[in-house]
Amino acid sequence: MQATVNDKSTVAGLRQRADAARNRARILDAAQDAFIEHGADVPLDEIARRAGVGNATVYRHFPDRRALVRGVVLAVMERAIGVATQALAEEADPFEALSRLVRDSVNWKIGALCPMLSEWADLDEPEIFATRERLDAVVQSMIDGAKAAGSLRTDVGSDDIMMAVAQLVRPFPGAGYDSLQPFVHRHLQLLLDGLRAPARTPLPGGPPTLEDVRRECILAASRRETRQ
Amino acid sequence: MQATVNDKSTVAGLRQRADAARNRARILDAAQDAFIEHGADVPLDEIARRAGVGNATVYRHFPDRRALVRGVVLAVMERAIGVATQALAEEADPFEALSRLVRDSVNWKIGALCPMLSEWADLDEPEIFATRERLDAVVQSMIDGAKAAGSLRTDVGSDDIMMAVAQLVRPFPGAGYDSLQPFVHRHLQLLLDGLRAPARTPLPGGPPTLEDVRRECILAASRRETRQ
């Protein structure tokens, strides 16, 4: 599964040296934790230090911060797909499967998706896009099942839910992941209760998608450029 | 009301110059938006640029980042108190008052409270503390009324709600406030639906407070220092 996450490795099936592969994995792990704890702006030297390699080694594996963010984001989404797939397979009630995914989001470290929402990720990059489609697909099947079973309100979309979860499990800036612990499971539960059918009040507007957000971001960015 | 938010201004009744007052307000506004969009670590030069003043002018009004954070946090809380007080006075149903406060949070920019949870804020500073008590008091009276009226679930606390709202209306990093528009009102409505009595499922743990979060943040920071 990790094998699909490659930057320079396994180009044309070229097997990379064992120690190089090990370094790559250690860098990704270190980066994931560092992103969660310090945000996407953490010094790369800090990541190198955590991984126990020289800073230039980080650059060999990931030419810049974007590439590193990309690697981490792909790894996290793969993990999420795994969790969701398993939940869907093991839970009879689709709403329960969704709940499990949401509640578990702290454990599979959806928080490491933070940089995905920062300026450092390119959501349109093909592999990111494809992986996100696969994640969406499994979440969507949960949602469809739960709506059909009458346990999930029908006016929400898959991105509605994923975005709300991502917001709620996002650590406060400069605070680190632990700062969420006292609240996050309560917040997620409030959200799940709000998602239950029947809907207590209608939601304003229609279900938007991540693309809508991206459009806004791009607009905002261009406005910012103009201002300068 | 804003008059209580002063750092160097109106000390001992000394009227400050009109242009200085104007600059101070512009800096606060710029800082508020910049904190929301980029977090508490945004370069002060960026804030100066947005405010249309030289960087040293920022330092004249606010001797360091802490002072600037303090000014923004105080201003936001004052605004929130105003909104909440008015809602409480005008709405017959206390849950409706709470809903109005929550829905309006995008307008009074609760997101600017983010830096309050960073290392740059001192929640124990007297004026901050007093203002927070006043805000808590009015929110708490909403909550108490709504619980008494049987419209709000009884297992939530005031900080539960404020924190969840703050998370949901926080813009994506580097994205700007507008990026939330497609989602934010839906998310807030989902939250409000989840807050309705009767509670559909129990919340895990007991209602925590901002202090619990602060404690975690400080612990994390000290752990970070230790590691180095």
Added chain:
Amino acid sequence: MQATVNDKSTVAGLRQRADAARNRARILDAAQDAFIEHGADVPLDEIARRAGVGNATVYRHFPDRRALVRGVVLAVMERAIGVATQALAEEADPFEALSRLVRDSVNWKIGALCPMLSEWADLDEPEIFATRERLDAVVQSMIDGAKAAGSLRTDVGSDDIMMAVAQLVRPFPGAGYDSLQPFVHRHLQLLLDGLRAPARTPLPGGPPTLEDVRRECILAASRRETRQ
């Protein structure tokens, strides 16, 4: 005596306002102490603070740091001339008069001449030059008398002595004037003992003058420019 020390004041005999004159004196006093304690690079705002005036008032009286340095240097030299003249008049033995001037140099704050030796003073400026000539004259008469009396070695010049004194009473950088107290009077006494006739060993070279130093400084500066 102070009346000769003027920058913009008493232009064409125009009497300045009493409060302006008072401010000017306070600024000079504050600058003198600040220069002694912190060196010629002390912030002008600090001087304004000590003088109890606004910073712009300093600029009104002294358009830039050079002018302020000039004012202080002139005042100190005037004081030195006074001390020397009096010593010459009161002491029968000219070497004793010289000793008194040297020993007293700490009191009349020759240390405030520090900035004269920094990049901030222009020794060729007419009034500075003239005042220095007057000081040299009185010192020279002491020296001539002492040499004639056979108590001062004959191979020293007036600038030899003044420079050595200035060096010995110069506070250590960043240290302030008090740091000298434990040593300075011993050092000055060692110097005076070394000046006694008969000379125990000949001095290398001939007696140089301040101008020789200036020539070296200018050469060094031009070399520095070239290097860049």
Added chain:
Amino acid sequence: MQATVNDKSTVAGLRQRADAARNRARILDAAQDAFIEHGADVPLDEIARRAGVGNATVYRHFPDRRALVRGVVLAVMERAIGVATQALAEEADPFEALSRLVRDSVNWKIGALCPMLSEWADLDEPEIFATRERLDAVVQSMIDGAKAAGSLRTDVGSDDIMMAVAQLVRPFPGAGYDSLQPFVHRHLQLLLDGLRAPARTPLPGGPPTLEDVRRECILAASRRETRQ
């Protein structure tokens, strides 16, 4: 001998790269001259420029100004120890050995010890302390010998002499080392003549030590803090 002066180099026998060692030496040399010419507050960028390296390279070798001051002070003291030891070994007359050390002080650049008296040096740091003890020991043995031989006045201490020498060979601020040439050897000779036995006049007070100066400096600094 220089080998004992290391900060990061040769830790646990780890050989550092040749170019890094070269840079380190060039930075130390440049810093030494810059300290002599401009004092301990000279911009580090200026030092980097003189050394022909980027400013960040200075920071790599010396994490802050204190470390750089420490490196320079250690190097100078080592050099002084070398000169003094050799003089003591080669000169039969101990006063002559002392004279040679004093006259040579311009060459071994005792002036670079200035920052030792600023806020940037920590005289209690173990290696500094130990090196100073070694320097004191050799100077003291000169002095003891010369006193015993009846050629040095008995009321002076080792720090008396070293401090006076340091003062006399200190270049004028902004002037560069060369500006001293016309005077410095004459001043040093005057001092040596004043040091000869028998003493022509008694010295005021008792022989103080560097520690006395440090105490004054620290007191002055604290007073300065208090005033603010």
Added chain:
DNA sequence: TATGAATGAGGGTTCATTCAT
């Protein structure tokens, strides 16, 4: 005139990135 306010330039320091071993 005296003053508080504004500002641009510069110094200290960190960090992403490139280079040389």
Added chain:
DNA sequence: TATGAATGAACCCTCATTCAT
């Protein structure tokens, strides 16, 4: 390939100087 070293740009903050009241 992996690494320590080097560097320039950016940020925070201070200060000399100018401006507006």
